[in-house]
Amino acid sequence: MEGIIEVRNLTKTFQDKNNKVEALKDINLSIHKGEIFGIIGMSGAGKSTLVRCLNFLEKPTSGIVSVDGKDLSKLTAKELRNKRMEISMIFQHFNLLMQKSVLDNICFPLSIAGVNKKEARDRALELLKIVGMEEKAGAYPSQLSGGQKQRVAIARALANNPKILLCDEATSALDPQTTKSILELLKNINEEYGITIVIITHEMAVVREICSHVAIISNGTLAEAGKVIDIFTSPKTKAAKDLILHGDENISNELTDTYKDATIKLMKTKRCIRIVFSENSSFEPVIANMVLEHKAPVNILKADTKNIGGIARGEMILGLPEDEDTASRMIAYLKGRGLAVEEVSDYVD
Amino acid sequence: MWTREIIKMLMEGIFDTLYMTLVSTFMGYVIGLPMGIVLAVTDKQGIKPNKFIYKLLDFIANVIRSIPFLILLIVLIPFTKLVVGRSYGSTATIVPLVIAAAPFIARLVESSIQEVDKGVIEAAESMGAGTFTIIRKVLLVEARTSLLVGVTIATGTILGYSAMAGIVGGGGLGDIAIRYGYNRYQSDIMLVTIVLLIILVQLFQGLGMMLSNKLDKRKR
Numbered sequence: 001m002e003g004i005i006e007v008r009n010l011t012k013t014f015q016d017k018n019n020k021v022e023a024l025k026d027i028n029l030s031i032h033k034g035e036i037f038g039i040i041g042m043s044g045a046g047k048s049t050l051v052r053c054l055n056f057l058e059k060p061t062s063g064i065v066s067v068d069g070k071d072l073s074k075l076t077a078k079e080l081r082n083k084r085m086e087i088s089m090i091f092q093h094f095n096l097l098m099q100k101s102v103l104d105n106i107c108f109p110l111s112i113a114g115v116n117k118k119e120a121r122d123r124a125l126e127l128l129k130i131v132g133m134e135e136k137a138g139a140y141p142s143q144l145s146g147g148q149k150q151r152v153a154i155a156r157a158l159a160n161n162p163k164i165l166l167c168d169e170a171t172s173a174l175d176p177q178t179t180k181s182i183l184e185l186l187k188n189i190n191e192e193y194g195i196t197i198v199i200i201t202h203e204m205a206v207v208r209e210i211c212s213h214v215a216i217i218s219n220g221t222l223a224e225a226g227k228v229i230d231i232f233t234s235p236k237t238k239a240a241k242d243l244i245l246h247g248d249e250n251i252s253n254e255l256t257d258t259y260k261d262a263t264i265k266l267m268k269t270k271r272c273i274r275i276v277f278s279e280n281s282s283f284e285p286v287i288a289n290m291v292l293e294h295k296a297p298v299n300i301l302k303a304d305t306k307n308i309g310g311i312a313r314g315e316m317i318l319g320l321p322e323d324e325d326t327a328s329r330m331i332a333y334l335k336g337r338g339l340a341v342e343e344v345s346d347y348v349d
Numbered sequence: 350m351w352t353r354e355i356i357k358m359l360m361e362g363i364f365d366t367l368y369m370t371l372v373s374t375f376m377g378y379v380i381g382l383p384m385g386i387v388l389a390v391t392d393k394q395g396i397k398p399n400k401f402i403y404k405l406l407d408f409i410a411n412v413i414r415s416i417p418f419l420i421l422l423i424v425l426i427p428f429t430k431l432v433v434g435r436s437y438g439s440t441a442t443i444v445p446l447v448i449a450a451a452p453f454i455a456r457l458v459e460s461s462i463q464e465v466d467k468g469v470i471e472a473a474e475s476m477g478a479g480t481f482t483i484i485r486k487v488l489l490v491e492a493r494t495s496l497l498v499g500v501t502i503a504t505g506t507i508l509g510y511s512a513m514a515g516i517v518g519g520g521g522l523g524d525i526a527i528r529y530g531y532n533r534y535q536s537d538i539m540l541v542t543i544v545l546l547i548i549l550v551q552l553f554q555g556l557g558m559m560l561s562n563k564l565d566k567r568k569r
């Protein structure tokens with residue numbers, strides 16, 4: 001099926017005076033209508049460049065980006081400007097007009113589209129209601145909190161009834177609580193208006209929270225793409241594993257840092273595996289049974305429950321006994337119980 | 350010294366200075382504002398880079414700005430005569446004042462516009478705004494307080510330039526200061542004109558800052 005966004009062999013090279021930087025190399029993507037598609041990668045991976053190629057704020061060096069069946073490179077300047085009204089965008093730093101009121105900010109894209117003042121005002125008030133900011137119509141951006149600014153930016157992005165909403169690190173400047181509420185708002189918008197949403201982020205938590213599909217970008221290349229649930233349960237590439245294990249949560253305080261260090265040291269000494277429980281495997285005490293059956297202890301290095309697209313998934317990292325034989329049999333045992341098992345010792349370098 | 354004649358002369362001097370300053374600032378902006386916008390827009394980092402146009406305007410601005418005003422004033426005498434019919438008096442002074450002020454104003458405008466957050470410009474582009482819409486509705490709006498500060502600076506500078514025009518009989522407070530203070534050694538009158546010039550500059554400065562603060566919505 002043809003996606004609403006089709007990216008074919010996309011390459012973007014930045015040419016400096018004396019050096020060439022390949023920001024994106026041969027990217028292929030299909031994003032379908034109604035999806036919430038996450039594009040995740042470490043900073044500098046090229047994901048921001050990629051999203052800017054989707055509305056041609058950056059012109060690709062080669063390759064094709066087509067939106068709704070139209071090859072963007074074939075459009076004239078005017079056609080491209082019109083096309084951009086169907087592809088809205090929100091940003092990490094909100095990018096509101098600081099000298100204009102909230103209401104005028106939302107009227108701005110409407111005035112670009114040539115909507116008359118009165119109509120634009122009515123539409124803007126309606127949009128403010130959708131994002132829950134109707135009391136702030138007369139306020140200026142400097143009087144709002146980060147979360148409120150992003151709500152205004154979302155209202156502004158919806159003004160011209162876009163088909164696609166691009167979110168460039170839209171929650172990266174927000175605290176976890178506010179992030180959650182903004183993600184909820186995006187989810188509602190996706191469900192209610194059927195707008196396809198593309199989310200650029202470096203936080204796995206964001207992808208798990210709302211994305212149905214995800215693409216992992218690493219060093220300018222597409223490492224892996226697919227359904228979030230599949231990639232989370234059995235990541236195939238190193239980039240994906242790194243992101244799932246590391247690029248996670250807001251591990252910032254010292255306590256977790258020390259804990260993380262300790263975890264890594266232990267993992268160096270033993271074979272470690274990561275297992276993911278699906279909903280029906282939680283009835284049986286799998287780990288306890290395994291320990292009893294093999295008469296050898298395992299070390300639980302990490303255990304967590306994560307919410308992936310509304311379904312709770314248990315995740316555990318186990319340090320296995322040093323005896324190779326027992327370790328292999330334990331892995332076989334777990335696989336036999338229908339759990340997703342993968343060794344993670346290789347990722348510690 | 351406070352004879353009626355002198356008071357009348359000083360009042361006329363104030364009027365002439367204001368006339369030269371305000372008209373020159375206005376005309377300076379008529380030329381300098383578009384020039385500054387084009388400089389900012391065609392710059393490498395601008396929204397519509399154009400090396401040729403940028404280099405050309407950049408060169409013109411630099412050339413005019415490197416000629417000291419006093420010399421420009423004299424060099425332009427034939428041109429001034431051609432435009433206003435004579436080379437002395439307040440109206441004649443406006444011609445070199447505008448020519449000196451325009452590139453200076455263009456630089457002020459250019460730097461004000463360059464201060465506008467690139468993210469906001471990108472947002473406007475992502476909404477499908479064209480170059481003119483971005484100039485009109487983003488650049489000039491977001492930069493307005495900085496532009497107003499620029500107007501204040503320009504007015505003060507042009508006021509200073511206008512005093513120099515006294516050398517060639519340009520009229521205004523500067524002219525009085527030179528005629529009485531320099532040619533006739535009447536330091537008291539010169540002192541009064543200096544005080545008056547200071548008061549004028551202070552007034553413009555205060556007014557400009559007040560307006561720009563009032564218009565700035567970035568402050569809570």
